Amino acid sequence: MLNAIILSIMSVALTVIGVSTLGLSQHYLTVLAVAIPALWLLPQGGLSSLLLLFGIGLYGAALPYQPLALSVSLLVMLPVFSVSFSSKANWQVGALLFAIVIAMDAGMLALQSEGKLGGQMSFTLLQIIAVGMIWCAGRFWRPVKGNYGWPLLLAVPLWLSDLAPAALIVLCVIGLILALQTLYLKHPQGWVDRLSWVLPAVAFATVAIDPEFDVPNPVLVSWLMVLGSAILGEYLLAEVEDA
Numbered sequence: 001m002l003n004a005i006i007l008s009i010m011s012v013a014l015t016v017i018g019v020s021t022l023g024l025s026q027h028y029l030t031v032l033a034v035a036i037p038a039l040w041l042l043p044q045g046g047l048s049s050l051l052l053l054f055g056i057g058l059y060g061a062a063l064p065y066q067p068l069a070l071s072v073s074l075l076v077m078l079p080v081f082s083v084s085f086s087s088k089a090n091w092q093v094g095a096l097l098f099a100i101v102i103a104m105d106a107g108m109l110a111l112q113s114e115g116k117l118g119g120q121m122s123f124t125l126l127q128i129i130a131v132g133m134i135w136c137a138g139r140f141w142r143p144v145k146g147n148y149g150w151p152l153l154l155a156v157p158l159w160l161s162d163l164a165p166a167a168l169i170v171l172c173v174i175g176l177i178l179a180l181q182t183l184y185l186k187h188p189q190g191w192v193d194r195l196s197w198v199l200p201a202v203a204f205a206t207v208a209i210d211p212e213f214d215v216p217n218p219v220l221v222s223w224l225m226v227l228g229s230a231i232l233g234e235y236l237l238a239e240v241e242d243a
Contacts, residue, residue: 004187008195011179015199018172019206021165022068036154036170037177046142055133056173062123062130069207069215070108070119073223074127075200077101080226081135082196083233093233100229104222111218118216138196143181201227 037056041049063071080101084094109124111117152174158167183191204223207213 004183004191007179007183007187008191008198011176011183011195011199012202014172014176014179015202016206018169018176019072019203020210021168021172022063022072036152037174039154040152040174041144041177048137048141049144051133051140052137052177055130055137058126058130058133062127065123066119066127067117067216067219068213069204069219070117070124071127072203072207073219074124074131075203076223076226076230077128077131078135078200079197079230080233081132082193083230083237085139086237088237089233093236097229097233101226104225108218108222117218138180138192141181141184143185197230 038053041053059071080097083089084097105124105128108117109121112119112121112124152171155167155170158164158170180192180195183195208215208220
C-alpha cells in the first residue's frame, strides 16, 4: 500500500512538472517526446507501444499551434473513455457521455473556425484522436519486462544545451510510464483507474493556477462539463451495480 501511494504521488509530481514545462518546450517536444521513448519501448514491440508513441507524437505535433489550456483540457476525455468502456457500462451511459463530449468539442471547434478561440480546428481534431490512441494503448498495455535505461543518457546532452526543457519533458514522460506500469504490475488495477481521473485533473489545474498560462472561458466550461459528465456516468454505473 505504501509503495502504491509513493508511486501515485510520483505520478502526480511528474505530471505537474511536465505540464509546467510544456510552455517552455512546445517547439522541441514533437520529435524528442517520440524518439527517446521509442528507443526505450520499441525493442520489445507490441501494438500498445506503437499506439502510445503515435498518440504522443500526434498530440505533441499539435502543441505549438494550440493554446496550452485547450490541449491539456482534452486529456479529460481519458476518464470518459474509462467510464464508457468499463465492464460495468451500458450503451445508454456511453451514449450520454459521448453526446456531451461531442457537443463540447464541437463548440470549441466552432469558436476556432470563427476566430474566437486560439488554435486551429485541424490540430484540435488531431489531439482528440491522439488522446483516444493514448487511452487505447493504456487499455491494451503489454508491460515492458526489461526497462532499457540507456536511452535516458540521450537526455543528458539535451539538458546541457538549449533543449533542457524538452529533455525534462522526455524524462517526465518515461518516468510517468514507469510509475504507472509498476502500479499496474504490483498493485490492484484500481490504482491505475483512479489515476486516469486524477492525472488529467491535476494537469489542467496546473495550467489554470499558473499565471503564465491563460485559460479561455470556453475551454474552462468545456473541461468542467466533460469532467462532470464522467463523474455523473461513474455515479450512474455505481447506482446500477448497487441496485
